[in-house]
Structure formats: C-alpha cells, structure tokens
Amino acid sequence: MIKTKYQRLTKRYLTEQIMLMVMRLAALAILSVLAFILYTIAAKGLKSLSWEMVSSLPEGGYYLGGSGGIANAIIGSLLMISGSAIIAILISLPIAFCINFILKKGGWFGNIARFSMDILFGIPSIVYGAFGFLIMVWLGLQASLLGGIIAVAFLILPIMVRAIDEVLIMVPSDLKESLQSLGATRYEMMKVILKSILPGVGSAIMLAIGRGIGDAATVLFTAGYTDSIPTSVNDPAATLPLAIFFQLSSPMEEVQNRAYAAALILTIIVLIISLSTRQLTRRIK
Amino acid sequence: MLITRKLKDTIATRLMVIITSGAVLFFVAIGLVLLVKGLPVIKSHSLTELLTTSNWKPMKGQFGFLTFIVSTLLVTLLALILSFPLALLSSIYLSEFSSQKIKKFFMPVIDLLSGIPPVIYGVWGTLTLVPFIADTLAPHFVDFSTGYSLLAGGIVLAVMILPLMISIFLEVMESTPQDLREASLSLGATRWETTTKVVLKRSTSGILAGVVLAISRAFGETIAVMMVCGNFTAMPKSLFDACYPLPALIANNYGEMMSMPDYESALMLAGFILFVIIIVFNTVSWFILKRIKRSL
Structure with a gap:
C-alpha cells in the first residue's frame, strides 16, 4: 500500500x-x-559590408557586379519613415486622446474606434500596399516617395494609436480630476497630459518606426525604386527592404552578397530601434 | 478670455472626433474599394468557379484561385503545427516555472523576434532552410526538390508567428489569480498539475484567441513566405513542392496587370478575400480577449 x-x-x-x-x-x-x-x-x-556600401550610390553596371553602394536605399528608407512617422503621429495622437478623454468610457463609439484600430493593426501590409496603389492610380500619382510615405503611414497608424492608448489608460485619474477642478477645459487638460506622457509617445513612435522601416510589401508598388536619392516627394525612392529583395533575386553572386550586407544594415537599424524602445518603456515604468 | 478658451476647446474636441470617425471609416473604405475593384471578375466568372477551380491562366482569362487558397491554408497549417507546441510550452515555462531573472532575460528575445523585418526572415530562409531542404532533407523523401518549398515557407512562418503567440499566451496565463494557484498547490497538486488543471483550463479561450490571431497574421504574411516558397502555380503534392500563397500572388503580379481589367480585378478579389478572412479571425479573437480582460 x-x-x-x-x-x-x-x-x-x-x-x-x-x-x-x-x-x-x-x-x-x-x-x-x-x-x-x-x-x-x-x-x-x-x-x-564596406564603407563604400553604406556611403555611395549605385554606379553604372551595379546590378551586374559593378561598384557602388546602397546609400540611395538607406536614405530613401530614412526619408520615407520620417515622413510616415510625422503623418501618423499627427493623426494617432488625436485618435488616442479622443478615445480616452472625449468619448464616453465604455460607450459604443469608443469601443468601435478601439475595435477598428485593432482590426487595422491586423490587416496585412500587402493589402495596404495594394490599396495605396489603387488610390494613387485614382489620383493619377506615379510610384513616388509621397506614395510610399502615405502607404507606410497607413501601416503604422494603428500601431501608434494602440501604443499611445496603452500609455493613456495608465494616466492616473487624480491628474485628470485635479486639472478639471482647477477649471481647465478638456483641450487644456489634454495638453498637460500630453506633456506628462511624452516618453510614452516617444516609445510608441519608435515601435512604429521599427515596424515601418522593415516592411517591403507596402512600398513594393507605392514607392518604386531608383538609383538616385529623391530630390522631391514626387520622385520614386529606393528602400532598404526592396534593395535586399531585388538584389537577392539577381543571379550574380556579387549582387547577392550585397543583398546580405544590406540585410545586415537593416537588421542593425531595427535592433537598435527595438532595444532603445525597450529601454524607453522600462524608464517609463 | 473664457470664450476663446471655450471656443478652442470646442474646435479641438470636434476635430478629434472627426479624425477618429475618419479612421473608423477608413477601415470600411479599404474593404469597399477592394470589393468594388474585385466585382468585375465575379460578374464574368462565377464566384464558385473562381474559388473551386485551379486553372490560373490570366492570358486566357481563366482565374481559378484554388491552388493559391490551398497553398495559403497548407503553409499556415504547417506553421501552426510547428510553432504552437513551442509557443505554448515556453509560455507555460515563463509564466509558471521560470525565475524572474530568466523571464527578464527572455522578454527582449521575444521582442527582437517580433521586431525582425519579414524580408530578413526571408533572407535567413533562403540562406539556411532552402539549401538544407534541397540537399539534406528532401533527397530522403522525394526525387528532386529545389528547396523553395511548402516546408521552407511553413518553417519561416512558424518562427514569425512565435512571438505573437507567446506574448498573448503569457498575458492570458498571467491573468490567472494567484489565489487559485495557491489553493491548488495547498491541496497537494504539483506545479505541473496546477498548471494543466487550473491555469491552462482557465486560459483555454485566451489561448484559442492567440492561435486565431496568429493564423490571421500568417495568412497575410507576404514577403518572407514569397522568398522561400517557390511561387509555382501547381497544386503542391508534398512538403517539398513549391507552393504559391495568395499574398505572394498579389505581390508578384500586381502593378504589371493594369492593361488587363479582369486580371487586375482578380488580384483585387484575392486582396478582398484576404481582407475578409483576416477581419473575421481578428474579430473573433478580439471578442474573446475582451471578455477575458473584462473578467479580471
């Protein structure tokens, strides 16, 4: 037993x-x-990977193994993501504040707004890319930096709204109540709260940038590809993910090797963004 | 003074409500635009014909989506089979067994995995998985494989959906009240028994929601899968055959087909199908997760 x-x-x-x-x-x-x-x-x-890769533009015969670098793609990516981040933050801040401070808590519109943001977050980037392209054709625009900026802004908007929303939920109601009891209007209250959550907004932006800079499917039809640095928003722009993608599909080994170097550059950029976002979020908590 | 402040407040709040409504409408607009663009091909070919035949010859006006739909389903299923056990086991470990130190070390790992861009996963897949499958694995089973296959796509996708599943599983499991665990432990259950009979039982719906969300992410993943899956329009017969999922179809052909209205329409229909599937899946998991959050 x-x-x-x-x-x-x-x-x-x-x-x-x-x-x-x-x-x-x-x-x-x-x-x-x-x-x-x-x-x-x-x-x-x-x-x-070499300094030439990072600092110079593709020269003649680059895609046949000639000399040059992918500075066009690096700068194109940076320009595009800065533009998208600015547009997206200008739209996502009002949305996140609206959901938290203007709409009734638990009301139907607030719920629908949060729901739409979560669904938009789940929509694959290829759909944003195709949709962006349709809109561009409709408006008569060519594949350009502007097109890419708008498509990537669509992609990162829900990421930003969700991240800022999460920060706003944690704002203590004491702060809100004391501001209101001092006679602040809702707009003034939101301005003060915005100042207090700036680091949180920063990490939301970083998170969105990290996602947006590496996405290839959105820019595939909307931004085009070029060997020069765009001088206006109507020029096509090269991007890092597409530089990797196109060079990898080349049959030449030298060109493929450059795709690997470009992949390393993109990975390093994304890792730095990811780690600093983490540091920033930790500081807030 | 008071009036200008009031005015500013009214204008600002109105504007914010308008922007928010715009965002909600935007989501409806995407669906509508895709549907309107996809309609012509439904009119000229019936929806049943489009969804149940596998003849894809755009030049001859034949648009059968079956190969692409089957490819998408197979790749997703394979990814899920490979990553679900890993995700579940490691989430249980991190939530119930590991020390705080290990967990603190592990969270950035999950962050990094979810932060790596799809195109990098694609490069990794072509560099390691494809040659491994072509040279080492496939010869044991089939006569010939290029390595660009269903299997390579499934593995890449499995790694990509891991972080999403783990973060949802962790959130759900950690929402189990500590009291319940302690009650179970004090009755003499081991920690593993507590995990399976208390924590997992309570988290079933949340785990389901995580899986559903991962499936919808896998459906839409484009570049990484496209780089390793071969993109060959034929029904895959084994794991080592090439496949051709829907998003890859759109990415490969879109932009070139503007001269053929039916072709464009067919690709837009593919986009619409993806859009609807993903909305349905996301909605299901959204409501499950919301109910869990409310019960806290």
Whole structure:
C-alpha cells in the first residue's frame, strides 16, 4: 500500500520533472532560432559590408557586379519613415486622446474606434500596399516617395494609436480630476497630459518606426525604386527592404552578397530601434 | 478670455472626433474599394468557379484561385503545427516555472523576434532552410526538390508567428489569480498539475484567441513566405513542392496587370478575400480577449 502510494508520488514528480525539461528545451529552441538568424545574417553580411556600401550610390553596371553602394536605399528608407512617422503621429495622437478623454468610457463609439484600430493593426501590409496603389492610380500619382510615405503611414497608424492608448489608460485619474477642478477645459487638460506622457509617445513612435522601416510589401508598388536619392516627394525612392529583395533575386553572386550586407544594415537599424524602445518603456515604468 | 478658451476647446474636441470617425471609416473604405475593384471578375466568372477551380491562366482569362487558397491554408497549417507546441510550452515555462531573472532575460528575445523585418526572415530562409531542404532533407523523401518549398515557407512562418503567440499566451496565463494557484498547490497538486488543471483550463479561450490571431497574421504574411516558397502555380503534392500563397500572388503580379481589367480585378478579389478572412479571425479573437480582460 505504502509502496504504491510512493510509486504514484514519484510518477507525479517525474511527470513534472520531464515536462519542466521539455519546456526548458522549448524555450532554448526559441532562443537558438533567434541566435541562428542573427548569426546567419551577421556572418554573411559582414563579408561584403564596406564603407563604400553604406556611403555611395549605385554606379553604372551595379546590378551586374559593378561598384557602388546602397546609400540611395538607406536614405530613401530614412526619408520615407520620417515622413510616415510625422503623418501618423499627427493623426494617432488625436485618435488616442479622443478615445480616452472625449468619448464616453465604455460607450459604443469608443469601443468601435478601439475595435477598428485593432482590426487595422491586423490587416496585412500587402493589402495596404495594394490599396495605396489603387488610390494613387485614382489620383493619377506615379510610384513616388509621397506614395510610399502615405502607404507606410497607413501601416503604422494603428500601431501608434494602440501604443499611445496603452500609455493613456495608465494616466492616473487624480491628474485628470485635479486639472478639471482647477477649471481647465478638456483641450487644456489634454495638453498637460500630453506633456506628462511624452516618453510614452516617444516609445510608441519608435515601435512604429521599427515596424515601418522593415516592411517591403507596402512600398513594393507605392514607392518604386531608383538609383538616385529623391530630390522631391514626387520622385520614386529606393528602400532598404526592396534593395535586399531585388538584389537577392539577381543571379550574380556579387549582387547577392550585397543583398546580405544590406540585410545586415537593416537588421542593425531595427535592433537598435527595438532595444532603445525597450529601454524607453522600462524608464517609463 | 473664457470664450476663446471655450471656443478652442470646442474646435479641438470636434476635430478629434472627426479624425477618429475618419479612421473608423477608413477601415470600411479599404474593404469597399477592394470589393468594388474585385466585382468585375465575379460578374464574368462565377464566384464558385473562381474559388473551386485551379486553372490560373490570366492570358486566357481563366482565374481559378484554388491552388493559391490551398497553398495559403497548407503553409499556415504547417506553421501552426510547428510553432504552437513551442509557443505554448515556453509560455507555460515563463509564466509558471521560470525565475524572474530568466523571464527578464527572455522578454527582449521575444521582442527582437517580433521586431525582425519579414524580408530578413526571408533572407535567413533562403540562406539556411532552402539549401538544407534541397540537399539534406528532401533527397530522403522525394526525387528532386529545389528547396523553395511548402516546408521552407511553413518553417519561416512558424518562427514569425512565435512571438505573437507567446506574448498573448503569457498575458492570458498571467491573468490567472494567484489565489487559485495557491489553493491548488495547498491541496497537494504539483506545479505541473496546477498548471494543466487550473491555469491552462482557465486560459483555454485566451489561448484559442492567440492561435486565431496568429493564423490571421500568417495568412497575410507576404514577403518572407514569397522568398522561400517557390511561387509555382501547381497544386503542391508534398512538403517539398513549391507552393504559391495568395499574398505572394498579389505581390508578384500586381502593378504589371493594369492593361488587363479582369486580371487586375482578380488580384483585387484575392486582396478582398484576404481582407475578409483576416477581419473575421481578428474579430473573433478580439471578442474573446475582451471578455477575458473584462473578467479580471
């Protein structure tokens, strides 16, 4: 009797130990996948990464292995994401504040607005790209920096709204109440609250930039591709994700190697953004 | 003075409500525009013909989406089979077993995984998975495979949906009240028993919501899958055959087809199908997750 009870106990204990082991392995597997990805990109990219890659424009015969770099794509990406981030923040701040401070708490419109933002967040970037292209054709626009900026702004808008919304939910109601009792109008109250959540807004912007800068499907039809740096918003613009994508599909090995270097550059940019977003969020908490 | 302040307030709040309404309408507008653009091809070919045949010859005016739909479903299913156990096990570990230190170390890992752009996953897939499948794995099973296959697409996609699932699973499991765990432990249950019979039982709907959300993310993923899946218009017969999901179809052909109205319309219809599937899935998981949050 005692023995069977003991056996049962060891069996339960063993199950736990085995499952714990399996779970540790699962966690370790995820960790190794990340390490493997980063290692692959770094190892391949470092070989062909050079100052020329980062600083010069593609020269004649670049796509056949000629000399030059991808400065056009780096600058194109940076221009595009700055434009999109500015547009998106100008739209997402009013939306997030409206949901939290103007609309009735738990009211139907607030719920619908939050719901739409969550759904928009789930819509794949290719749909934004196709939709953006349709609008551009309709307006008679060519594939251009402006087109890319607008399509990427669509893509990152819901990310920003959700992130700012999360910060606003945590604003203590004391602050709101004391402002109101001092006689502030809702607009004045929101201005003060905006100042108090600026770091949160910063991390929302960073999060959105990190997502937007690496997305290829939105800019595939809307931004075009060019070897020069755009001088106006109506010029087409090269972007890093597309630079990687196009160079990788080349049959020439030298061009492919440059795709790996470009991939490393993009990864480094995204990692820096991701890590600093994390630091920023930690400081807020 | 008071009047200008009041006026400013009214103008600002009105404007904000208008912008918010605009955003809500925007989401409706995307659906409508895609539908209107997709209608001509539904009119000239019936919807059943489009969805149930697999003849894709745009030049001859044949638009059968079946291959693409099946490819999308297979790639998604494969990704889910590969990543669900990993995501569930590691979420349980992080939420119920690991020390705070390990968890603090692990959260940035998940952040980084979700932050890596799709095109980088694609590069990784072409560099490692494709040659591995072509040279090492496939010869054991089939005569020939280029490596650009259903399997490569599934694995890349599996890694991409991992962080999304883990973050939702963690949120759901951690919302289990500590009292319940302690009650179970004090009755003599082991931690594993507590996990399966208390935490997991309580989190089932939330886990389901996470899976549904991951599926909808997988449906729409374009560039990464397109780079490794081969993009060949034929029904895949094994894991090592090329496949051609819907988003890749749009990305590969869109922009070139403006001269053929039916072709453009067919691609827009593909976009609309994606849009509807994703909205349905997102809505389902939205309501499940909302109910969980409310019950807290």
